[in-house]
Amino acid sequence: MNSRPKRGDVIRSAVRPTSLAALALSLSLITNALDARPTEGATPSGPQTHLGPAAWVPIAPASPLPAGRHVHTATHDPVRNQMLLFGGLNGTTILGDLWTLELGTGPAWAQIATSATSPTSRRGHTIIHDPLRDRFIFFGGYDGAYRNDTWVLTLDPTPTWTQLTPGGTIPPGLYWHSAILDPVRDRMIVFAGQRPGVIYETNDVYALSLSGGPVWTKLAPTGSLPTARAGHLALYDPERDRMVVFGGRRYGGFLNDVWTMSLGANPAWSQLSPSGPLPGVREGSPGIYDPNGDRLLAFGGWDGSVVRNDLWALPLSGPLAWEPISTVMIPAARSGASAVYDSGLDRMILFGGNNTQALNDTWAFLRGARIAREDGKVARGVTLSPGSPEHEFRLEGIGPNPFSSTLTLRMSSSTASTARLRILDVTGRVIRRWDGLDLEPGSTRIEWDGTAGDGRAVSSGVYFLRVEAGAYSLSRKIVRLAR
16 A cells, blocks of 8 residues: 555644645645743744643633523534533523534624424533534433423534434433533433432433434433433544443432443443542533543532532543643632533633532643653553653644544654554554654644545545554544545
């Protein structure tokens, strides 16, 4: 197979190396700053490579701004590089407005007008992005009654809501449940939440098929079941193909436990037992899966008496231990905020929440350059320093993962070096390769369009990315969702 970049590959470098310019006609080079680390308190103005320690940075989007809110929902729209936001609670007012936040060079909020038919104003609902069909799936919530309706939002060519009428075993009306995308099986997974009844919380799991006619299925995972809950954090772990659940509110109290549910043919629950200090019990703690740290990030929440603004990381490989993250600047304490992962800039975006009043501020958490990787495992306690192999070459981001059209790999090198990349299928067969990539000092970006070495598009499934640069090597699982 040809070892040079092909059509569909984009390589961008801080220094324009002539060796890369001659690789292929499809090669594209632009100039980026080597270190665009923001000053504390400054607002990022464009794509960045954050080489300093972990930091919270306030974002000041252009007006108009959404009203303050909590128990709303938000998700990342990778196609348009924006965050999408709907509904929530402002004081005693339940909201039903739809907003987007541009995440590129000029962050700005925009309220989106949609078709006349739309979901009622509500709180405690969920929304996910369906990448295969470029649409958003909306479920449940509370508008004065517990809702179990399912809606689809499409943005192109005109923003339009369409209510679905799924078959199967439909969940009851749910409030403050969770929803994740299961990209391997093309479905949405809904877990727990508050429902009508004497004991409100549930621990049921439902799946909604996304292809063909939508059908709800109630799952029956094996193993010990987690405590029924609402207001918890749930996310998809692509490395291990499972759902991870943290904390929430139970009947009569609050939780700080961690559970996983495998998503294969025989789903099973398993409780994790992290060592060391633990986050306090809490509900309304937003968070993300950090793909480049292979960890769960959770921020803030409420324990029934104290509203928090602490940030915790739980590595999902290697030693299982919670790690508090300290930064110079910290967002105000809050509960019921939203958080999404911005794959383009490898950062967590935090919006809103409540602490005596509804908030409408926006923050970005930049994870910094304090994680070194060797053969796909996270090495803890490593401080990067000039002259070390980890400092000379660093993998800064891979995303979005899962991806449908383009997977972006971002690397940086403090000295001139040579890298080799491989894409392998689950049998270990190399389907795409790049040899002799000459990296000049600075930041380099490679975009893979999902094609093999012979130009054909690869099918949906699990693949492995292998990166080698000198003594540095890394293997990462990636998921391709072919349209």
